[in-house]
Amino acid sequence: MKPIIKPVDNQYSNAIVDLVLTIQQKEFNVPITIEDQPDLFNIPNFYYADGGGFWGAFIDDQLVGTIALVKFADNAAAIRKMFVKKEFRGKEYAIAQKLLETLIAYSKENGIDDLYLGTITILEAALRFYEKNNFVRIQKEKLPEGFPLMAPDNVFCHLNLKK
Structure with missing residues (x-):
């Protein structure tokens, strides 16, 4: 079963909310x-x-993962809403990887050079995933002006796409 990655909008809001809130x-x-x-x-x-x-x-028309991009400067954006249903995580499906690659390809095509994200320390697997994809942890003070902070976030990462 190969996942299909596609842009989504409000028609999927209920499925997205169900996925995101269940995990959170x-x-x-x-x-x-x-x-x-x-x-x-x-x-x-x-x-x-x-x-x-x-x-x-x-997968089979069921929403099993999400990723979002908030552009907050001419060439910078924040990754948001990266969630994959528990039973679809891991290398077998590689959904998180495919979602991230889709977002990075979109960013490069649209002149976004810097990606940032915030997460929480409890999400250790997510942090390892980002670090494996060349994201570097940064201090909150190093976030650019305009970065859309989420209250629970306490770990921040950066990826420069020009390198």
Whole structure:
């Protein structure tokens, strides 16, 4: 079963919310609610309007993963909403890798040179995944102006696409 990666918008909001909240709240006990994430019901304005994007990974028409890009400067953007359903994680499906590669290809085609992200220390596997993909941890103080901070985030990473 090969995942299909494609851009998504509000027509998938309910499936996205279900996927994201289940992972955040039930799997990792992150104190975040749907009220904290109104962007999930306003995908075109929040992600696409400024030159970002939002992609879903589908297996048999079921949403099994997401990744989003918030462009916050001429050549810089933040990765958001990188989630893969537990049973579809790992090398067998490589969904996270395919989602990230899709986002990086889009970024390069659209003049985005620097990718940033924030996450939380409890998501150790996610951090290892990003570091394996050449992201470097940076201090919060080193984030560029305009980076869209999320309250729970306490670990930050950067990838320069020009290198």
